Amino acid sequence: MIWALAALLGLVFGSFFNVVIWRVPLHKSISTPPSHCPRCRKPIRPYDNMPVLSWLILRGRCRDCGLPISARYPLVEALTGLLFVAAYARFGYGLLTVKAVVLISMLIITAFIDLDHQILPFGFSVAGLVLGLAGSVAAPPPEIQGALAGAAVGAGFILFAILLWRYLLAGVFRRFGVDQKEGMGFGDLPYAAMIGAFVGLKGLTVALAAAVVFGVVIGLIARSAGRNQRGQPIPFGPFLALGALVGLFFGPQLFDIYVRFAGLQ
Ligand SMILES: [Zn+2]
Numbered sequence: 001m002i003w004a005l006a007a008l009l010g011l012v013f014g015s016f017f018n019v020v021i022w023r024v025p026l027h028k029s030i031s032t033p034p035s036h037c038p039r040c041r042k043p044i045r046p047y048d049n050m051p052v053l054s055w056l057i058l059r060g061r062c063r064d065c066g067l068p069i070s071a072r073y074p075l076v077e078a079l080t081g082l083l084f085v086a087a088y089a090r091f092g093y094g095l096l097t098v099k100a101v102v103l104i105s106m107l108i109i110t111a112f113i114d115l116d117h118q119i120l121p122f123g124f125s126v127a128g129l130v131l132g133l134a135g136s137v138a139a140p141p142p143e144i145q146g147a148l149a150g151a152a153v154g155a156g157f158i159l160f161a162i163l164l165w166r167y168l169l170a171g172v173f174r175r176f177g178v179d180q181k182e183g184m185g186f187g188d189l190p191y192a193a194m195i196g197a198f199v200g201l202k203g204l205t206v207a208l209a210a211a212v213v214f215g216v217v218i219g220l221i222a223r224s225a226g227r228n229q230r231g232q233p234i235p236f237g238p239f240l241a242l243g244a245l246v247g248l249f250f251g252p253q254l255f256d257i258y259v260r261f262a263g264l265q
Pocket of ligand 1 (some may be wrong): 037041042064065067
C-alpha cells in the first residue's frame with residue numbers, strides 16, 4: 001500500500017516538476033495560466049493530465065492539434081516515481097525518507113534546468129543548503145557536523161576545480177589541440193554545498209568521485225559520437241546530480257569499502 005502511494009506521489013510530483021523546470025527559468029508563474037498546448041493554446045483536459053499514462057494514451061501528441069509532446073515529460077514523471085520508491089525502499093518509514101525525497105526533488109528540477117539553460121538556479125541551491133542543514137538536525141545521519149563539513153568541502157572542491165581548470169588544465173588541453181571550454185561554473189559551488197549538507201562528508205566524497213567519473217565517461221562518449229565537436233561546455237550540474245544520488249543511496253557504504261580496499265584503515 002505504501003509502495004503504491006510512494007510511486008503515485010512520485011508521479012504526481014514529477015508532473016509538477018515538469019511545470020517548474022519549464023516555467024521557473026523563464027520567470028513565469030507556475031500556477032497561471034493552467035497547462036496548455038504551446039501551439040493551439042487549448043488547455044490540457046484534466047483526464048489528459050495523468051502522469052505518464054496520458055502521454056501513452058495520446059501517443060505523445062496534443063489531442064487537439066496533434067503537436068508532438070516531448071517524451072521528456074513522461075520520463076521525468078517516471079524517474080521521480082522510481083526514485084521516490086527507491087527512497088522508501090532504502091530509508092523506510094520516517095524522516096530520513098522525507099529528507100531523501102526533498103534532495104531527490106531538488107536534484108531532478110535543477111539538473112533538467114541546467115540541461116536546458118546551462119544554469120543552476122542560485123535560489124534552489126541556497127534553499128536546499130538550508131533544508132539539508134535543518135534536515136541533519138531533525139533527522140541524522142549525517143549529524144550536523146558532518147553536514148557542515150560536507151557543505152564546506154563541496155563548495156571548496158568546486159572552487160579548487162574551477163581554478164585548476166582555468167589556470168592549468170585548459171592550457172594543457174589546448175597544447176594537445178583540444179579546445180574544451182569549462183563546464184563548471186560558480187553556480188556549481190552552492191550546488192555542491194547543498195549536496196554535502198544532505199549527504200554529509202562521506203556521501204559527498206562518493207558523490208564528487210561519481211560525478212567526475214560520469215562526467216568523463218559521458219563527455220568522452222558525446223565527443224566520440226560527434227555530439228560535442230566544437231568543445232562547447234557540457235554542464236556539470238547533471239553529473240553532480242547523478243553523483244549525489246549515488247552518494248545519497250550508497251555513500252557511507254562505498255566510502256567504507258574504499259577505505260578498507262585502499263588499506264587506509
Ligand atoms: Zn495543440
